[in-house]
Amino acid sequence: MTRKYKFFWDLIGDVEDGRPNLGDSVDLETYRLMQFTMRDVLEERFGTDVTDDIFFNAGKLAGREFFRQYIDPVESVDEFVSKTQSILKNKRIGILRLEEAMIDKGRVLLTIDEDLDCSGLPELDYETCIYDEGFISSLFECFTNEKWKAEEIDCWCTGARTCRFLVTQENCEAVNA
Amino acid sequence: MSSQRNDNEWIALIDTFLRLPRIPDDLCNDAELTENPNFQKLHRYINDLRDLSAALSRGDLQMFAYTKGYILSNMKALQANLRHLTWQTKQVAEGDFSQRVEFLGEFSDSFNEMTTKLQENNLELERLANVDFLTQIPNRRSAMQFLEQTFLLYKRTLRVFSIMIMDIDYFKSVNDTYGHDIGDKMLKHVSTTLRGVFRASDMFCRIGGEEFLAILPETNLAGAVCIAERVRSIMENAALDIGSAVPLKQTISIGVSNALPGDEKYNDIIIRSDNALYEAKENGRNRVYTNPPEDVGALLKSLSRTNAKRRQSRTADDSPPDEHGGSAAPPANIAE
């Protein structure tokens, strides 16, 4: 397939140059409007499962690019954590906190407060941060060069005041034991 | 079969469920309850609330509640925060004092105050561990760390460096004659007098008793001899006011050595410097000796000739003076 939309960072453009008056931020409602309408149309066309898969993989792609752009290079787990925490906070994506970080054992439990995608959403009976799941999986994959999967186990949408993710390394004996 | 409950009885029942630590035995097999799916859902919720709140109250942070909902989620948020706090505390224990809490109200302030104080104390302890208490210049420990680093760099890059060991002459007699207070004053006097002689990139420290060590990166043996001679001559003229008619003057002897390609450990350089110092003492004190042995007087004479030439050409091109030994006083009566 010839690609028209393959992502590369320069596509984001020179925001400073392009928006001298409006700057680099946009109203969060608008961001959610775009994301949730796109999700609506995708679901209508392709069904829920495919839509979730698309969101997960888009999140993964974003996580990978984000890691390259803002987090790499990092030497230690501590540096990876603190750098990720501060960049997510500075970019106002969310407040990352670790509950346990057994990266060497293939298991990490983390929360994201004030999450970009879901904080303040009405109560639904499903976890909604699938894009985040992909994004977080990717950050861990890029850092460790192993396969990781993030699963949202509590979400604002299900009444939690914070989104909680269990991130596990796939095929890690320590986790499966 | 159980009887059908009216509204008030249902409310009373739920009230009981919320208050008690476990379900009363007689209700466990009550068909009206076990067969009502709505009640079962509520019952699961209350059970989770009960278990999670009990776990939280005893500080057990491992219980995992899968039931959703606002009240339970607030507890889960508290649990998540406490777990994060536990993680942060471990980080602090590992020496990461950058951890700050901003999600637990008053407790956050105390935690943050604690980490700030720990950080300050830690820095102070680190400083104390590396500084000689009496003279407030670096001690033997930090000198050896610096020397090791400099030596490793030398082995990798062959960037020259030298060291000098300085020993106050007849120090014992100062103590014996004037007492230990004056002895201490003399040690402080030497360190404050000599501090300014060295570059910021040098290491000048007290390594014990009346012995001082200077490590001079990027300095060859001739350059080091030049500085040593300056040190010797400064001390020869520096007087310590001890309240008597005649101020106290105490000379020092110096052994200089440089890193050599054959050196296997930094101690090799120290041994040579020590041997040179021994020679300086043996040959009358207030002297600079080197190891490998060089004719120090001749070395200084040739250095001062080179420097004079350099100074001439410098006035021409206005370049800044050489910091180390460039303007050293010409050799005096040393090592004749």
Ligand SMILES: [Zn+2]
């Ligand atoms: Zn969420």
